[in-house]
Amino acid sequence: MGPYLLGIDIGTSACKVALFDQGGNVISSASEEYEVSYPKSGWAEQNPEDWWTGICRGIKRVLEQSKIPAEQIAGIGIDGQSWAAVAVDREGNVLADTPIWMDTRANNICKELNDRVGEKRIFEISGNSLQPSYTTAKIIWYQRNLPQVYEHTYKILQSNSYIACKLTGKMTQDVSQGYGLHCFDMHTGTWNREMCEALGIPEGLLPEIYSCHEVIGTVTDHAAAQSGLAAGTPVVAGGLDAACGTLGAGVIHSGETQEQGGQAGGMSICMDQYKADMRLILGYHVIPGLWLLQGGTTGGGGVMRWLERELADYEREEGRRCGRSSLELFNDLAQETAPGSDGLIFLPYMAGERSPIWNPNAKGVYYGLDFSKTKGHLIRAAMEGVAMSLKHNLEVAEHAGAEVSVLRAIGGSANSLLWTQIKSDVTGKPIAVPSSDTATTLGAAILAGVGVGIYGSFEDAVKITVKNKRYHVPNQDNREVYDRNYRNYLEIYDSLQIIMEK
Ligand SMILES: Nc1ncnc2c1ncn2[C@@H]1O[C@H](COP(=O)(O)OP(=O)(O)O)[C@@H](O)[C@H]1O
Numbered sequence: 457m458g459p460y461l462l463g464i465d466i467g468t469s470a471c472k473v474a475l476f477d478q479g480g481n482v483i484s485s486a487s488e489e490y491e492v493s494y495p496k497s498g499w500a501e502q503n504p505e506d507w508w509t510g511i512c513r514g515i516k517r518v519l520e521q522s523k524i525p526a527e528q529i530a531g532i533g534i535d536g537q538s539w540a541a542v543a544v545d546r547e548g549n550v551l552a553d554t555p556i557w558m559d560t561r562a563n564n565i566c567k568e569l570n571d572r573v574g575e576k577r578i579f580e581i582s583g584n585s586l587q588p589s590y591t592t593a594k595i596i597w598y599q600r601n602l603p604q605v606y607e608h609t610y611k612i613l614q615s616n617s618y619i620a621c622k623l624t625g626k627m628t629q630d631v632s633q634g635y636g637l638h639c640f641d642m643h644t645g646t647w648n649r650e651m652c653e654a655l656g657i658p659e660g661l662l663p664e665i666y667s668c669h670e671v672i673g674t675v676t677d678h679a680a681a682q683s684g685l686a687a688g689t690p691v692v693a694g695g696l697d698a699a700c701g702t703l704g705a706g707v708i709h710s711g712e713t714q715e716q717g718g719q720a721g722g723m724s725i726c727m728d729q730y731k732a733d734m735r736l737i738l739g740y741h742v743i744p745g746l747w748l749l750q751g752g753t754t755g756g757g758g759v760m761r762w763l764e765r766e767l768a769d770y771e772r773e774e775g776r777r778c779g780r781s782s783l784e785l786f787n788d789l790a791q792e793t794a795p796g797s798d799g800l801i802f803l804p805y806m807a808g809e810r811s812p813i814w815n816p817n818a819k820g821v822y823y824g825l826d827f828s829k830t831k832g833h834l835i836r837a838a839m840e841g842v843a844m845s846l847k848h849n850l851e852v853a854e855h856a857g858a859e860v861s862v863l864r865a866i867g868g869s870a871n872s873l874l875w876t877q878i879k880s881d882v883t884g885k886p887i888a889v890p891s892s893d894t895a896t897t898l899g900a901a902i903l904a905g906v907g908v909g910i911y912g913s914f915e916d917a918v919k920i921t922v923k924n925k926r927y928h929v930p931n932q933d934n935r936e937v938y939d940r941n942y943r944n945y946l947e948i949y950d951s952l953q954i955i956m957e958k
């Protein structure tokens with residue numbers, strides 16, 4: 457066993473693999489993209505086998521670039537996107553593409569369960585309102601719509617536990633991903649038999665629950681041959697991407713807050729006491745004894761990814777010529793536009809919206825177009841709209857009693873100085889950027905480091921590994937224009953909601 461730790465992140469747009477030394481420095485890293493398919497309105501699926509293929513490719517690249525023998529890896533941690541429902545048979549074979557966290561196909565099932573079981577009862581046990589994005593109703597959807605899949609389903613896994621299973625052969629459920637299921641008791645961190653029965657989810661489908669840093673097994677010979685890892689390397693249970701990113705950003709004490717800019721946006725407020733709110737999302741942190749009160753939106757970095765896909769033909773070409781990315785050139789265009797985008801306002805509800813409005817029928821909207829508006833306006837307004845959805849969630853959390861001071865940014869969007877500054881200006885909160893591209897994989901690697909005993913505690917691990925890169929302070933000159941736009945942002949949704957429901 458050597459001195460290195462491997463973090464694996466199953467993001468929505470790509471998987472990332474990063475090799476760290478014990479000081480938290482990235483020795484090498486790789487990212488492998490994959491697709492989300494949207495076969496019908498409200499559906500968003502991925503093939504878990506694509507995650508595994510990407511991860512194997514990523515691990516090989518990381519080992520090759522670093523020239524570090526796989527035997528030198530002391531432990532592996534995996535984090536992943538939330539609320540998948542990976543149906544596997546007894547051998548761990550995937551039986552169907554999984555609906556991911558953006559998928560709202562089970563909306564009617566949620567309505568039915570909320571009526572039958574009772575919204576309040578569900579919320580009191582699970583700490584969350586029952587909504588279609590979560591795993592719960594997706595299982596019932598399989599029961600009703602894919603009986604041939606359901607019949608052969610041995611367990612339902614989450615994204616990280618599926619990859620942990622590919623590596624070790626063990627089927628597990630980590631505590632931080634428990635929040636995807638409303639038969640998970642958020643007070644005790646255990647499955648709740650009574651709620652399993654009420655919701656119609658057989659307890660046998662649910663894997664045994666582990667702490668996120670617990671070693672669940674070691675890399676099998678088969679997985680070693682596929683991935684290039686050394687057989688026998690310890691693997692910990694891992695956790696939710698947002699929670700691992702929270703750890704990797706150094707958010708480990710009550711009152712500290714992570715801001716998230718992956719495909720999804722939002723924030724996670726660390727708490728040492730149970731505090732739930734129907735409009736937000738409650739889960740366990742990857743650190744025992746702590747909870748995260750989260751705002752989780754559907755539009756984060758994904759909004760920019762969509763704009764880039766649709767509008768960046770010129771910037772891609774130009775970027776190749778000048779050695780910059782199309783997203784960097786997009787940032788330049790947005791920078792040329794005035795704060796407030798001259799009144800252009802964007803609602804980032806690109807796959808319905810999760811917290812705090814929970815409306816699967818919500819739509820993305822540009823309001824305020826006229827002939828003077830440019831591509832720069834479209835980009836900047838999109839950045840501002842995502843920042844306003846963050847502000848909306850923060851306001852609800854603060855109203856519910858949470859205290860938020862500094863935000864610590866994670867995810868690809870934090871690569872953009874402009875976007876991070878906009879988020880700071882719009883929310884009025886300072887934002888520290890610890891290590892934008894690697895916070896999530898670092899969190900996963902820290903779990904492995906604590907699990908195999910390299911770090912004596914999470915506190916020690918964070919002190920040693922987490923570094924600050926930048927600090928953004930709200931610019932008071934922009935306060936008035938952003939406050940005005942935010943009021944309009946809320947009003948535009950209120951006015952359009954009735955049309956969105958049709
Ligand atoms: N320079 C940049 N400017 C704006 N957005 C960026 C930049 N770099 C990356 N992003 C955004 O980051 C997102 C990817 O973040 P990441 O944390 O890797 O997401 P995920 O974990 O969901 O796959 C992309 O959707 C992209 O829009």
Ligand SMILES: O=C(CO)[C@@H](O)[C@H](O)COP(=O)(O)O
Nearest residue numbers: 467468537538698718719720
């Ligand atoms: O639901 C959450 C966190 O609670 C989302 O953040 C998803 O887990 C997606 O993460 P990214 O792929 O956007 O990083």
